[in-house]
Amino acid sequence: MDPCQSTSSREEARRAALRQEQAHLTRLYTRLDAVRERAETALREAHGRGGGGTRQALIEREVTAEEQARLVARFSSVERGLCFGRIDHRDGESFHIGRIGLRDEEHEPLLIDWRAPAARLFYTATPQTPGSLVRRRHLHTRDRTVVGVEDEVFDLDGLTEEDRRTLVGEAALLAALRRGRTGRMSDIVATIQAEQDQVIRSGLAGVLVVQGGPGTGKTVAALHRAAYLLYTHRDTLARRGVLIIGPNPTFLRYIGQVLPSLGETDAVPATVGELFPGVRATETEEPSAALLKGDPRMARLVAEAVRDRQRTPRDGDGLRVEVDDMELRVGQDVCRRARDRARGLRKPHNIARKLYVNDVLKDLALDQARRLGRPPLDDEDVRYARASLWAEPTVRAAIDRLWPYLTPQRLLTELFADPAALQRVARRAGLGPDEARTLLRPATTRWTVSDVPLLDEAAELLGEDDSAARALERVAAEERRAEERYAQGVLELTGLSEQGFLDARALAERHRDPGARLTTAERAWADRRWAYGHVIVDEAQELSAMAWRMVMRRVPTRSLTIVGDVAQTSDPAGARSWAEMLDPYVGGRWRETRLLVNYRTPAEIMEVAADVLAEVAPGQQPPESVRDGGTPPRAVRMATAELPEGLPRLVEAERAAIGEGRVAVITARSRVAEVRAALPDLPSGATPEALDSPATTLTTTEAKGLEFDAVIVVDPDGIVADSPKGGHDLYVAVTRATRRLTVVHHGELPSMLGRLRRVRG
Numbered sequence: 001m002d003p004c005q006s007t008s009s010r011e012e013a014r015r016a017a018l019r020q021e022q023a024h025l026t027r028l029y030t031r032l033d034a035v036r037e038r039a040e041t042a043l044r045e046a047h048g049r050g051g052g053g054t055r056q057a058l059i060e061r062e063v064t065a066e067e068q069a070r071l072v073a074r075f076s077s078v079e080r081g082l083c084f085g086r087i088d089h090r091d092g093e094s095f096h097i098g099r100i101g102l103r104d105e106e107h108e109p110l111l112i113d114w115r116a117p118a119a120r121l122f123y124t125a126t127p128q129t130p131g132s133l134v135r136r137r138h139l140h141t142r143d144r145t146v147v148g149v150e151d152e153v154f155d156l157d158g159l160t161e162e163d164r165r166t167l168v169g170e171a172a173l174l175a176a177l178r179r180g181r182t183g184r185m186s187d188i189v190a191t192i193q194a195e196q197d198q199v200i201r202s203g204l205a206g207v208l209v210v211q212g213g214p215g216t217g218k219t220v221a222a223l224h225r226a227a228y229l230l231y232t233h234r235d236t237l238a239r240r241g242v243l244i245i246g247p248n249p250t251f252l253r254y255i256g257q258v259l260p261s262l263g264e265t266d267a268v269p270a271t272v273g274e275l276f277p278g279v280r281a282t283e284t285e286e287p288s289a290a291l292l293k294g295d296p297r298m299a300r301l302v303a304e305a306v307r308d309r310q311r312t313p314r315d316g317d318g319l320r321v322e323v324d325d326m327e328l329r330v331g332q333d334v335c336r337r338a339r340d341r342a343r344g345l346r347k348p349h350n351i352a353r354k355l356y357v358n359d360v361l362k363d364l365a366l367d368q369a370r371r372l373g374r375p376p377l378d379d380e381d382v383r384y385a386r387a388s389l390w391a392e393p394t395v396r397a398a399i400d401r402l403w404p405y406l407t408p409q410r411l412l413t414e415l416f417a418d419p420a421a422l423q424r425v426a427r428r429a430g431l432g433p434d435e436a437r438t439l440l441r442p443a444t445t446r447w448t449v450s451d452v453p454l455l456d457e458a459a460e461l462l463g464e465d466d467s468a469a470r471a472l473e474r475v476a477a478e479e480r481r482a483e484e485r486y487a488q489g490v491l492e493l494t495g496l497s498e499q500g501f502l503d504a505r506a507l508a509e510r511h512r513d514p515g516a517r518l519t520t521a522e523r524a525w526a527d528r529r530w531a532y533g534h535v536i537v538d539e540a541q542e543l544s545a546m547a548w549r550m551v552m553r554r555v556p557t558r559s560l561t562i563v564g565d566v567a568q569t570s571d572p573a574g575a576r577s578w579a580e581m582l583d584p585y586v587g588g589r590w591r592e593t594r595l596l597v598n599y600r601t602p603a604e605i606m607e608v609a610a611d612v613l614a615e616v617a618p619g620q621q622p623p624e625s626v627r628d629g630g631t632p633p634r635a636v637r638m639a640t641a642e643l644p645e646g647l648p649r650l651v652e653a654e655r656a657a658i659g660e661g662r663v664a665v666i667t668a669r670s671r672v673a674e675v676r677a678a679l680p681d682l683p684s685g686a687t688p689e690a691l692d693s694p695a696t697t698l699t700t701t702e703a704k705g706l707e708f709d710a711v712i713v714v715d716p717d718g719i720v721a722d723s724p725k726g727g728h729d730l731y732v733a734v735t736r737a738t739r740r741l742t743v744v745h746h747g748e749l750p751s752m753l754g755r756l757r758r759v760r761g
């Protein structure tokens, strides 16, 4: 802003800038309406063409319909905030920046996609390093109207006379940060900061770790990175998909709108508890069990559990089976040899089982022939006899006892419910008797989040007998190649290959059968062995060593973005350092970016959080707040007996204080029942309504990654005492607030919260 401008000339400048930008915005929306209309018409026509015609016509119609539907969805998703910025270059060229790229009828650019290289300076230019920019302008719009503009001038002399007259200044970022929370994370395309831009546009290959304190925009930057990578590497990533791992279902709902609002739908969100198809675990373990189940020694335990199911008969007589009133026998030594031979294959248990079964069946067949007085069997006779013996339920049952076909679920359910087997297997895996007892539980217990990596580990070691499927797949692969060659021809004919939305393989896949019409996300979701093109792990500090083993199997290319804060680790099996977690997989070949500015929590609250951090993780640096908050954070003393009356009163007062925003009451897992009883009308953090309600109750675990206008933390001592990482949980809890923080305590206020202003309840 030009300091010499008087108030009235500033107002005049503002109005002129608004008029200028409104004219361009109107043009943009007119163009958006036109391209959307065209896509809708094309879609209607494609649907209207009926089912007849040649194969070529059928494929063309399919291509058109799918692509036009995709375009309609994309154009509709960018309606809000279509254009949010403009950059002016020294050579007089100027570009408007928006959610998507648009060109006019003459193919001249009207709007540059925020992810395109031409938009980069909008995010990275600073007064020290402006590049070729003379000005950056932020546009504030409501529906299709420009309601504000804000300029940063890098070179006043570089502006034209008219531009100088329309200079306007106002902090776009701070305006965005002060907005009341809606219960859903919003995109930040308009205000991405330079340090975040580096994260977003970092290359696809390799492992990028984004370490940063609470509120530094790690999550939001990672989501924009997903959108950027999908835009820049669409060919690879649209086919293989991007997996986004978050700490719990509420968090995934919280971030769920960001990518669709950026026009991207190819990402697959999941918690660790959902990564094993067919199991959807949400419950967590007691800290001691969670710690043990996350320990890398569990990989050995699972391996030993599998070996334990590859047995030889205990009876010195070997295997004895009744078939047609005759007892057949196979000696113990023969069974042992068959077992050793099958193990020697070094194949998964269920695959190696075939060899074992064949060996034992052969000996049973020989024994049967001997007992029936038949002449020696040739190979053909053996094959026949084996097949008919395998059809006998008694034979199957006997062999199953020695080398059963196992699913991961069966293996672990039976292991955890069998004290003797657990002790035996644990001893062989190097675990102590007490540790084995920690794992013991009834067979009816539901799967927990910590069980899921163990199921995945078991699935790797057990394998599936898919030889028949593989034979079919070989035939299908040849057919597929022929279809792709054909589809490539169609794409070239329709010109769609140039637009880059679809490639021959994707087209051939979609056309082949109804199953293939599933989206990438749907196919990936159902397939445990799906290899993603890129994986983003949020709140990554919470993942145990066993969970990392599972995640790494999902991304053999090791193209990952790992987002987290080791100072916020609350899972007992979580990370103490990134090196400890990552080195086993990439041997030191990972790059780290640190985000240092807190965009969420006002400075007054962050000072309190910094005291907590100094106590629980000395040496860790808290991030610096970008803004002051006004309301000093406070402590309210309330006896436990007063909670039923005092808490609802407090929640009401906070709601009144913040107006439109959201209130959260956060407490320890051990206190949450009591707190929920005092606030029966509030939904709990684990329910789908939690985010849409004006107020909610959460445990510290459920509050991970979320934010609220006002936060009431109940019983800080209880939070600290609740688990070995309780201090870190308290740090998480006090850093969830965007405006107001209240701590409710019944005893003495912990000294690390001494900075809070004490008030009466």
Ligand SMILES: Nc1ncnc2c1ncn2[C@@H]1O[C@H](COP(=O)(O)OP(=O)(O)OP(=O)(O)O)[C@@H](O)[C@H]1O
Residues within 6 Å of the ligand: 173, 176, 177, 185, 186, 188, 191, 192, 193, 196, 212, 213, 214, 215, 216, 217, 218, 219, 220, 221, 565, 568, 599, 600, 704, 705, 706, 707, 735
């Ligand atoms: N450049 C930005 N412009 C506008 N808002 C931003 C920007 N960067 C971050 N924010 C906002 O700051 C808040 C915190 O961001 P985010 O949740 O991504 O932080 P985080 O580092 O993941 O935090 P935590 O570790 O505590 O979960 C969000 O409301 C986010 O939208």
